[in-house]
Amino acid sequence: MKSAPFDYLAADDLADAGALLREGGKPVAGNQSLGPMLNLRLVRPGRLVDLSGLPELRRVEEREDCVRLGAAITHAEIEDGEAADPTGGWLRAAAAGIAYRAVRNRGTLGGSLAHADPAADWVIVMTGLCATALLAGPEGARRVPLEDFVTGPFATALGEGEILTAVEVPRPGRGARWGYWKFARQVGEFAKASAAVLVDREAGRLRCAVGALGRQPLLLDDPAGLIEGRVDPGEALRRALPERAVEDLALHVTALRRALEAATA
Amino acid sequence: MSTTEVRLTLNGREVAAAAEPRSHLADFLRDEHLLTGTHLGCEHGVCGACTLFVDGRPVRACLTLAVSCQDAEVRSVEGFDEDPLMARLREAFSRHHGLQCGYCTPGMLATAYDIVRRLPQADAARIRRELAGNLCRCTGYAGIVAAIEDVLAGDPPPAAVVPVERRRRPRPRTEKPAAEATRTSDSQPTAPADESLPDRAALADGVALERTLRLAAPPERVWAVLSDIPTVVSCIPGASLDAPPEDGRLTGRCVVAAGPMKASFRGRARVALDAAARRGSVLGRGRDGLSRSSLEGLLDFALHEESEAAARLELAMRYRLKGPLAQFGRPALVEEIADRLLAQVSDEIARRALAGPPAEGTGAAAAPQRALGGLGLLAHALRGLVKRILRRR
Incomplete structure (x- = not known):
């Protein structure tokens, strides 16, 4: 089906993009999540503002303790190692598992996070890696930890006219381990359940995150207990989400177990 | 409606043609250049039939706007x-x-x-x-x-088409900026609601959603709110009635928004109440004309006394979502939206219950019109909720 009519403006730079968004407009980058909604006419913006060419969003900055990946970096660029991966391959592997290659060639890291589909890969992976979202808006720039950036299904901390410019991924310390596991019925589908586990003792970062819950990723409150095997994953999830039926969490418990195995075995 | 001149290299040849901003690359090739080798199957990125090369990389032509390919190198199967x-x-x-x-x-x-x-x-x-x-x-x-x-x-020959370096290219803007703000379902005519209601048996294989709400208000007062349909509707963000309910039958609508999606479901429902047992049911069906999606659902509810000042409302819903919205209506997502909505609704019901008996006719008049920050699913969930809560006779 064809999209309803809209106008399209490609922003020249960040300041230009901010001005265009303040005039009213829906930001778009790779159009891989918004596109289907446009074509199905579930979304009818008056105007699209294309951010995919903004030089500020296409930058990759390597720093001593982190890498800043511009929001308009594509999944394929991360998969292929064209964009620096501070984790030594964890980002590349996650990128390679997103949808299909033809989608990864246009879809962007920032677009995926700002769209905030609860089952999306970057939403859970970046939360698991203790990444930080860098935002620029009318009030200036600010930093938001990923766990506070996604606030619900398709909902983020982005304010009016604010743009996600980059994602800062910390460099893991020596001996750090990582586990990411997702369950999808078919290759390329959105996950039915997912989990990410980071064991980075040198940097003091231990994290167990569960995704594809229909809400923002869940950070379990005793990652050390889970990682050291003192806490049962099923028990931890049931305690964190007491209102959910046990059978609805079964896949997520499995995802968490497998991510834990990958990060500790 | 404005158009933009799109210039690009198509199968090695420089071409230029006017395109509406909404035109995707497949239509641009097929309609403007009669290159019909690029096939459209699903047109929302799932089937892959329209895959072609832009700047040497395979992409979905149906999810690639022609205007975003200014100066790009496009190669379709004919090339x-x-x-x-x-x-x-x-x-x-x-x-x-x-x-x-x-x-x-x-x-x-x-x-x-x-x-x-x-x-x-x-x-x-x-x-x-x-x-x-x-x-x-x-x-x-x-x-x-x-x-x-x-x-x-078999020792394949080297590929002649290779990815080109991603470059920053100046992209002209459309001729005139949009004067129009984002359109929502509200500004569009909606299709008339289906006259019929689904039957209970037909929903047996629908998606099930069960919830327990705890309300900090005396049960009899909660029941008084629940048995007043206009008041219940006014407790639901985005919901409104077309007219006062007659004999448990009602027509109305509910606007729900989830991320960039917004849907306005119009429909009808039938509410059945059993005051003695403090239970009831709502059966309903609604349709969002713009997204051509429909939601039908059944809600059974029962109010229980926890104490003199606290009530427990058990909700059991079955719903079925059809049409394009169902593409995004994963059950876990619907549940999350429903839960966010239910939290608001139960708070509001408790507040009204504590405030005392509802004044005649306040509900319909006071029905909030703003869209909910939820999902299309929410809409469904909402409708279901409304139905459940409204179900009384």
């Missing part, structure tokens, strides 16, 4: 006549019966070309994984996989 690697693939597809009707073939060939040049070591399992984004409905995939394996094993 590979002289390409030795594609010639090899074509022969192999023929030899291995890798096509029957041919509808998926242009996209299959594009993906196959990318597999051969990018993953020279790919085995059958990897080929299948890479092909997951291209659907074939007739021959099955065995012949296609065999054809690609065959080409990979």
